[in-house]
Amino acid sequence: MSETIEAITTYLAPRRLDEALQAMADGEATVLCGGTDLAPQTESGARQYKARLLNINRVEGLGGIAADGGEIRIGATTTVAEIRRSAALAKIAPVLVEAAEHFASEQIRNAASLGGNLCNASPAGDMSPPLLVLGAAVELACWRDGAAHTRRVPLEQFFVGPGKTVKLAQELLTAVVFARPAPGFVARFRKSGPRPALEISTVSVALGARVADGRLGDVRVAMGSVAPTPLRARHVEAALEGRPLDAATVAAAVAAAAEDAKPIDDVRASAWYRSHLVKVFVEEVLDDVRGN
Amino acid sequence: MMSVETEIRFSLNGRPVSLKVPATMKTLAMLRDRLGMTGTKYACGEGECGACTIEIDGKTVNSCLMYAVDCDGREVVTIEGLRTPEGLHPVQQAFVDHGAVQCGFCMPGMIMQSRNLLANNPELTREQAQRGLEGNLCRCTGYTKVLDAVDAVAATNTCGGRANP
Numbered sequence: 001m002s003e004t005i006e007a008i009t010t011y012l013a014p015r016r017l018d019e020a021l022q023a024m025a026d027g028e029a030t031v032l033c034g035g036t037d038l039a040p041q042t043e044s045g046a047r048q049y050k051a052r053l054l055n056i057n058r059v060e061g062l063g064g065i066a067a068d069g070g071e072i073r074i075g076a077t078t079t080v081a082e083i084r085r086s087a088a089l090a091k092i093a094p095v096l097v098e099a100a101e102h103f104a105s106e107q108i109r110n111a112a113s114l115g116g117n118l119c120n121a122s123p124a125g126d127m128s129p130p131l132l133v134l135g136a137a138v139e140l141a142c143w144r145d146g147a148a149h150t151r152r153v154p155l156e157q158f159f160v161g162p163g164k165t166v167k168l169a170q171e172l173l174t175a176v177v178f179a180r181p182a183p184g185f186v187a188r189f190r191k192s193g194p195r196p197a198l199e200i201s202t203v204s205v206a207l208g209a210r211v212a213d214g215r216l217g218d219v220r221v222a223m224g225s226v227a228p229t230p231l232r233a234r235h236v237e238a239a240l241e242g243r244p245l246d247a248a249t250v251a252a253a254v255a256a257a258a259e260d261a262k263p264i265d266d267v268r269a270s271a272w273y274r275s276h277l278v279k280v281f282v283e284e285v286l287d288d289v290r291g292n
Numbered sequence: 293m294m295s296v297e298t299e300i301r302f303s304l305n306g307r308p309v310s311l312k313v314p315a316t317m318k319t320l321a322m323l324r325d326r327l328g329m330t331g332t333k334y335a336c337g338e339g340e341c342g343a344c345t346i347e348i349d350g351k352t353v354n355s356c357l358m359y360a361v362d363c364d365g366r367e368v369v370t371i372e373g374l375r376t377p378e379g380l381h382p383v384q385q386a387f388v389d390h391g392a393v394q395c396g397f398c399m400p401g402m403i404m405q406s407r408n409l410l411a412n413n414p415e416l417t418r419e420q421a422q423r424g425l426e427g428n429l430c431r432c433t434g435y436t437k438v439l440d441a442v443d444a445v446a447a448t449n450t451c452g453g454r455a456n457p
Contacts (some may be wrong), residue, residue: 008295011315011361032359039318039357040338053315057362105427107405108339110351111358
């Protein structure tokens with residue numbers, strides 16, 4: 001096991017959020033939660049530790065799923081396994097539970113946090129497309145002028161590039177929130193890789209919409225692994241919004257996918273293959289919804 | 293430069309342990325290099341293979357990814373903790389009986405994960421076992437006999453709820 005050269009001078013595992021935020025106030029803390037991304041990235045040298053290692057696993061109120069009200073709130077330290085097992089989410093947002101079900105392996109799901117998965121900002125992050133179609137936002141908290149301040153950022157504005165988000169070094173992602181989906185809301189998620197488990201998705205597609213009288217409304221479509229960030233597929237959405245869900249609409253949506261997906265060639269797949277697969281997935285999720 | 297050391301206390305296979313660990317040390321390195329518990333294996337070092345699977349607070353994790361400092365105040369169970377005064381744990385015995393062991397390197401992780409699956413679901417189906425063991429690789433490709441062993445334990449329902457009594 002390689003020992004990376006590091007200069008961590010302080011380790012903190014606070015129980016209170018204000019203590020955690022104060023420890024980040026100078027932007028010189030590395031946040032530790034599940035460690036499933038932090039460990040391999042620092043071992044390989046892809047990422048450097050800052051002077052302070054801040055373990056947020058013991059911060060009270062940062063975990064758990066609150067699903068009683070009109071707004072659903074998932075704390076940042078909630079593990080992917082907890083999302084997978086959540087009976088409340090299975091009812092309210094089954095698309096999220098489905099994404100958790102096919103996330104990595106059980107050992108990783110038991111450690112990996114939702115907040116960490118989003119902050120890692122992988123173009124292939126599996127929780128991002130379902131949350132994008134749920135219209136989710138993230139809460140970012142920081143300590144300033146002797147008090148905690150929180151801002152909300154829609155998830156579609158959160159990602160900037162691979163591994164990059166709008167979150168400042170002083171800010172902690174504390175929760176993911178989304179409005180309780182309206183009656184008639186349907187959502188689907190597809191991802192692909194050479195094997196079912198522990199796979200970095202070659203392409204993923206999520207669809208969320210309200211279905212009424214055979215038409216889709218409030219359509220959101222999200223894609224992963226086809227651009228530097230997970231993204232909303234605006235052209236596909238426009239091709240679907242308010243239209244009758246028939247073969248012509250599906251064909252138009254599939255054609256529009258090429259406008260949204262700008263994939264690259266890499267070790268996992270060629271751009272050509274990804275462009276093809278994203279069309280297949282758009283067609284599949286729409287056919288699936290039509291079958292309902 | 294060495295990183296700062298922190299004193300941690302936790303339960304290891306039912307016994308209290310306390311020691312100082314560097315902030316970036318992983319649980320696997322602590323178990324093997326500091327505590328002499330070499331049953332847990334280091335293979336890929338990046339959470340792909342499951343050879344380093346341990347239980348923490350009743351849930352399985354890859355100990356190569358888990359920071360040792362995060363063990364503080366928690367219950368850790370390793371393969372060494374499965375043996376009972378009577379001998380091998382029923383899951384270990386089933387692996388022996390069904391010839392599930394080839395080179396053996398993946399076995400501690402396979403057994404830890406299998407035992408946890410069986411403890412949480414005594415009526416584990418073969419398909420559920422396959423899904424639950426997705427994070428455990430066997431490069432001898434001996435999966436069929438591993439699943440046979442897990443099936444046998446599920447059939448006789450001999451797996452207790454906790455790794456450590």
